[in-house]
Amino acid sequence: MSEGQSAEEQYVGPLGLVEALDRPEPPPAPVPDAVWHFGRHLNPEEQGQADYVPVYDATAWVYFSNSRHGLVRPVLLADGFNSGPSKLDELYDGFENGEYPLISELRGRGRDAVIFGFGDRTASILDNAAYMTEAIMKLIAERRGDEPLVVGGFSMGGLVARYALAGMETESIDHQTALYFSYDSPHRGAWVPIGLQAFAHYLKRGNPANGALSDQINSTASRQLLWRHIEAVGDIPGEDKARGDFLAALESVGNWPMRPRKIGVANGRGDGLGTGIEPGGVAFRSTGLLFPGTTLYAQAEGDDALVAELKANFGQDETVTTDGLPAIDGAPGGTLNSFEIAANTLNGLPFGGAEAPVPEICFVPSVSAVDVCDLDTTELLTTDIGSLPPERSALDDFLCASDNERHTKITAELCEWIIERL
Structure with a gap:
């Protein structure tokens, strides 16, 4: 959170652009009911040292709705792009202590909140999707009962989840996910001037x-x-080869998962303003x-x-x-x-x-977050999304914000819309 930014303007997982050094430390997150690690990097020079801390490729911090019941109705919330590893304190603070207490609202409705973070948020989306696949399988194994999963993410996290679920379907792996969601995810690309x-x-x-x-x-x-x-x-500005390869990888798994219902929200307006x-x-x-x-x-x-x-x-x-x-x-x-x-x-x-x-x-851009058109012209960018036929988007349902607001800002408007569709 940069200097002068209010609590309501906190955001989770954007392209961080090396955030301001004076960003205050968030309060410590509550202790999770479970912590699962995926992958592990060992530094031989540090092994055996008393203060050695292993580095993991991904981590899931699990908050049960009811600790006596364990994991019953999980909702996976994936972090987005930034420098370095995901940090629980920052993620929990962003989800819970802004305009809308997302974690509390999920748990109050009988949902288990699973905050999923990456060991390196600048690593390939494809690599991080492999760790999310492991996390989805872990959720299925640990879940009590057969309630379908909800899987999604914020900013880049929505793309990681999209690829992971589509890849599992391509490999005929049952992901048991009924609902996919993305929160201001750049399905058609993001922009840095x-x-x-x-x-x-x-x-x-x-x-x-x-x-x-x-x-x-x-x-x-x-x-x-x-x-x-x-x-x-x-x-000369252009589409980087890494982006072209990523889009080709998405194409190879069908671009989108087909089994879950797919919803998404944009932190931008949908009327072209x-x-x-x-x-x-x-x-x-x-x-x-x-x-x-x-x-x-x-x-x-x-x-x-x-x-x-x-x-x-x-x-x-x-x-x-x-x-x-x-x-x-x-x-x-x-x-x-x-x-x-x-x-x-x-x-x-x-x-x-x-x-x-x-x-x-x-x-x-809003047209990217709800996947309705490319970004090539000013006319496309200012499309009146509400006037388009629903089939223009691969999402089954979506919502644009009432105003253009900070990327991945946690708002009542967008979060309540998602929760109503769980």
């Missing part, structure tokens, strides 16, 4: 110690998620001595659109333009405070200094 990607790589080129943001953008999962990506300053960001307007500017004159601009459509002027005392100046991209920063969708995080990063450096006139932009 090209100017910001270029600036992240520019920072690392000048000083590898400032490479965390660049490394995150170039991680495997990020390449799979982002609709358009650049690996280095000066690259965006956030009002001016295409081509100044979104970020350096105010310090390190990067004098560095300016990032909101994405404009058309050719030769200026998105970044990168300047530094230590290196070569760069001008970054794009061709043929839509005005996506202001599109309706779940938002992320991307430029604000970049400004906070610079403000944390000696002689850095920056401000973000446009602190947050569209991260997961």
Whole structure:
């Protein structure tokens, strides 16, 4: 949670973009009724040390609805993309202590909440889907009775669950899941501004110690998620090979699971109304001595659109333009405070200094979260989703938020809609 962010604006599992260092520590989560680990990485140099802590590929933290009854009606809630491993305290805090107490509401309705996290949230979606497959089989084995499972996730977690369930069906494995859900998941891709990607790589080129943001953008999962990506300053934005391979892998398992009912929600509006960001307007500017004159601009459509002027005392100046991209920063969708995080990063450096006139932009367009169309044009991005026939989406039912709000924000509007369909 960045400085000034209220509890109601907490979010779970977005593309974290190396969140602000001043984010306060969340309160400790209640002790789970069960903890299951999947996979394990052993570091030979640390084995045998008294304080050695093994690293697992995935973990499920289980909260029974009734501890006397054990696991009866499980709902798996998968984390999304960010740096490093999933952390229970952060996840529980985001689910429970915002606008809507999701964990309490699930347990109060007789549902067992299973929070599923990854050992590396930047690893391949396909690899993490394999661990989710193990978790689903563990749920089936531990469940008392035959109540069908509910399986889904937030942001990237929705894609991990989608692939895991579809893959199990392809392998004729009975996943015993009646309902799949996604929460602001980028089914058609997510967006990080090209100017910001270029600036992240520019920072690392000048000083590898400032490479965390660049490394995150170039991680495997990020390449799979982002609709358009650049690996280095000066690259032409395009679909990364990792994304193409991921989409082909989805295709190989039928794209979607067929047995469960599939529902999804978007943190963006569905009527085509965006956030009002001016295409081509100044979104970020350096105010310090390190990067004098560095300016990032909101994405404009058309050719030769200026998105970044990168300047530094230590290196070569760069001008970054794009061709043929839509005005996506202001599109309706779940938002992320991307430029604000970049400004906070610079403000944390000696002689850095920056401000973000446009602190947050569209991260997961609504049309992506509910899988109705691609992101290629401004017209598509501002589609009036409510006017489309239901079959345009692979989801059996979906809901868009009443307003464009923070990506994966836990709201009563969206959570109650999901819970009603359990």
